[in-house]
Amino acid sequence: MxxxxxxxxxxxxxxxxxxxxxxxxxxxxxxxxxxxxNFLNLYGSLPSITILENPKSDLTSELYASDGVILGKYFRYNRTPVQYEEISKNLINALLATEDYQFEKHAGIYLSGIARAFFLSILLHQNKGGGSTLTQQLAKNLFKTRSEQYQGLLSKVPFIKTIIVKTKEWMVSIQLERAYTKKEIITMYLNTVAFGNNAYGIKVAAKTYFNTTPDALSVEQAALLVGILRAPSYYSPTRFPERALRRRNVVLAQLCKYQFIRPATYTELKQRPIELQYKVEDHNQGIATYFRSAIREFLLTWTKEHGYDLFEDGLKIYTTIDSRLQKHAEEVIAEHMRVLQKRFEQQWGSENPWVDENGKEIPNFIERSAKKSDIYQHICKKYGADSANVYMETPIPTKLFSWEGEIDSLISPIDAISYNKRLLHAGLMAMDPHTGHIKAWVGGINFEHFKYDHVMQGKRQPGSTFKPIVYAAAIDNGYSPCYEVIDAPVTFKMHTKAGTWTPKNANGVYTGKKMTLRQALSKSVNSITAYILKQIGPELVVDYARRLGIKSPMNPVPALCLGASDVSVYELTGAYSTFMNKGIWTEPLYITRIEDKHGRVLQEFVPQKKEAINEETAWLMLHMLKGTIEENGTFRGLSKEMRENNEVCGKTGTTSNHSDGWCIGMVKDLCTGVWVGGENRSIHFKTLATGQGAVTTRPIWEKFILRLYADPDVPYNKGPLPKPTMPLNLPCMQVQSDKTMATKQLTEFNNPPLNDMNSLDNEDAQGSAEIEKDSVDTYINADEVF
Incomplete structure (x- = not known):
């Protein structure tokens, strides 16, 4: 012992x-x-069983075209889920070989990993991966177990905090393993993990880095993506390609080690360079960017009212837009606006295009515009108003839009504003007049640089494109397209200092000849439109504009006959569509239904409809508008290709000093509105020949329609316009035989008033004159620019 x-x-x-x-x-x-x-709240809570069984991650909401194409997304974190069957086996193998080879065998944790985590990560504070299984990583990513909401009183103690966090992740991992299959766990992991560059989940990552889908990933592509997971910023293949290459080869080595690939394959693959097709999805790219932005406010309101989050609930929004029509529309806008911009620059040269009614440059125009800009307001807020002018004149790196490609420039903010003011803008909307479905929406020339939408948000004077509404009101109240009126001056008594107003024709000349209403509309004769408005009253015209869906402010003044009140492309296209739909105004519709992430329909949308005019009036208005071609009117320049075996009608418009060009054109099953102009009304072409709607907008409409006819995948073909249900008799006679009125007109023609548009005050005449090739009146109020 x-x-x-x-x-x-x-x-x-x-x-x-x-x-x-x-x-x-x-x-x-x-x-x-x-x-x-969570005894005494010492540790913080764990995710509940309900949350574990119904995990939620931020999912991208997707916007679909009517033909199934994804138009765009709304997201905070760009993430779109996939199913296990949609994931390449190459990716599964690379993930298991690198992150968790024992994944199929463990129950969420394994002891050797826990021991390694305890001694290296906790005791020695060495970041050696922590022994985390894929299930533990999923617990951390999906349920944010380290976030503040899961912290308790002991969470502020560094060493204790780490032990508690690891313990919770182990516990959640075990619960996940009990609740889900291995396939479900690995799918959830790949759907939630971050791959850098705003790519969350494997579907977005495959698209971002390789422009492919998860099921099509090759071995080396899968290895790169799995390698990124260790540290997305550090191993970013776009910022640090050498690091990413080394890390990819580590993953390939792991694949070889665990016999997922042969040594010879490994030797061959590790020699390959990284080949990316890199493109980050953002809100400025893709098709229908203006449309996506324009309906965003509606969607935000809808989701708030219905208890959803547009940016994280993975909603599926199905729209009426046809991606094929949208693409054609965007390409035609770009093609024609490039030509117009070049012509505009050649015409003005070194001169500034912001001018008053006399053609003189407006003093301090850019300075005054600059003070309204967002950048000026930002500078004032950050540095104070006294320093703003200095910063506005200091050159800074700036990206400028041009039709030849984006320009990287060192330019001052005020010079950048001056540059942008010289650019022309455009808007186009095409809709099915029968269903109300909007098929194409182009709100401008480049969404990344110019966010303002010229379809619904922008409103400008429509000029002669408003005249059909005047005639529709008249015909619906007893007038006929054959009703004859003498082309003579029409004078209105005004409640102004001027006393009276007499709108002029194109060159100030009145022929004194009789014209039918159809002929007058086809040639856009101002005097006859004014005569009709005087007979029926501007209040009735406003009433009919409201019936036809125009909700913008509209004063019942004489200048209304020449398109004085601002309207949007959205409103005016919807109004014209009524003529093609038997007099039934159908609200332009852009969403058909919204589904949740599981495909359950949350709401279906149908357009509001109401009878605006009777069916006979609607057909007569189509007959009237066909006169712009058949009566040698403002649509007479259409190509033979457009006219042949086809029925077409429409109207162009041009406002004072050629500031706004308009065209509303109609063919079988499609009504399309187009606007072109400067950012401000004072910015315009010098001459009518270059600035009228027939030159700036009608070619866009015609090219767009011809592209549709040439595309076999687009369901639009030549054919007749709608016909009336009952045959109509059109006697070429006046509704009234009023010799007294005819005599009075001739007397006024022989003794015309001396006043003109310039005598009107701003309220009654603001920009009310209309310029057409056959009918011109010149007026502009420079004060309205600001």
Whole structure:
């Protein structure tokens, strides 16, 4: 026997070890139990069973075209889920070989990993991966177990905090393994993990880096993506390609080590360079960018009212837009606007295009515009108004839009504003007049540089394109397209200092000849439109504009006959569509239904409809508008290709000083509105020949329609316009035989008033004159520019 004292010490040590061991055996369950129940809020809560069984991650909401194409997305984190069957086996193998080779065998954790995590990560503070299984990583990513919402009173103690966090992740991992299959866990992991560059989840990552789908990933592509997961910023293949290459080859080596690929394959693949097709999805790219932005406010309102989050609930929004028509529309706008911009620059040369009614440059135009800009307001807020002018004149790196490609420039903000003011803008909307479905929406020339939408948001004077509404009101109240009126001056009494107003024709000449209403509309004769408005009253015209869906402010003044009140492309296209839909105004519709992430329909949308005019009036208006071609009117320049075996009608418009060019054109099953102009009304072409709607907008409409006819995949073909249900008799006679009125007109023609548009005050005449090739009146109020 040994020394009694040594034996005593040995037995005491053995007793201490057993007590410690038994204490640990007792303490661990107690510790785990207190963590589970969050005893005294010491540890912070765990995700509930309900949350574990119904995990939620931020999912991208997707916007679909009517032909199934994804138009765009709304997201905070760009993430779109896929199913296990949609994931390449190459990716699964690379993930398991690199991150968790024992994945199929463990129950969420494995002891060797826990021991490594305890000694290296916790005791020695060395970041060696922590022994985390894929399930643990999923717990951390999906349920954010380290976030503030899961912290308790002990979470502020550094060492203790780490132990608690790891414990919770182990516990959640075990629960996940009980709730889900291995395939479900790996799918959730790949759908939620971040790959850098705003790519969350494997579907977006495959698209971002390789422009492919998860099921089509090659071995080396899969290896690169799995390699990125270790540290997305550090191993970014776009910023640090050498690091990314080394990391990819590490993953390939792991694939070889665990016999997922042969050594010869590994040797061959590791020699390959990284080949990316990199493109980050953002809100400025893709098709229908203006449309996506324009309906965003509606969607935000809808989701708020219905308890959803547009940016994280993975909604599927189905729209009426046809991606094929949208693409054609965007390409035609770009093609024609490039030509117009070049012509505009050649015409103005070194002169500034912002001029007053006398053609003189408006003093301090850019300075005044600059003070309204967002950048000026930002500078004032950050540095103070006194310093704003200095910063506005200091050159800074700036990207400028041009039709030849984006320009990287060192330019001052005020010079950049001057540059942008010289650019022409455009808007186009095409809709099915029968269903109300909007098929194409182009709100401008480049969304990344110019966010303002010229379809719904922008409103400008429509000029002669408003005249059909005047005639529709008249015909619906007893007038006929055959009603004859003498082309003579029409004078209105005004409640102004001027006293009276007499709108002029194109060259100030009145022929004194009789014209039918159809002929007058086709040639856009101002005097006859004014005569009709005077007979029926501007209040009635406003009433009919409202019936036809125009909601913009509209004063019942004489200048209304020449398109004085601002309207949008959205409103005016919807109004014209009524003529093609038997007099039924159908609200332009852009969304058909919204579904949740599971495909459950949350709401279906149908357009509002109402009878605006009777069917006979609607057909007569189509007959009237066909006169712009058949009566040698403002649509007479259409190509033979457009006219042949086809029925077409429409109207162009041009406002004062050629500031706004308009065209509303109609063919079988499609009504399309187009606007072109400067950012401000004072910015325009110098001459009518270059600035009228027949030159700036009608070619866009015609090219767009001809592209549709030439595309076999687009369901639009030549054919007749709608016909009336009952045959109509159009006697070429006046509704009224009013010799007294005819005599009065001739008397006024022989003794015309001396006043003109310039005598009107701003309220009654603001920009009310209309310029057409056959009918011109010149007026502009420079004050309205600001």
């Amino acid at each position: 040994g020394n009694p004292e040594e034996n005593m010490r040995y037995h005491k040590l053995l007793s201490y070890l057993w007590i410690s061991f038994l204490g640990i055996l007792v303490a661990i369950p107690i510790y785990l139990l207190t963590v589970k129940v």
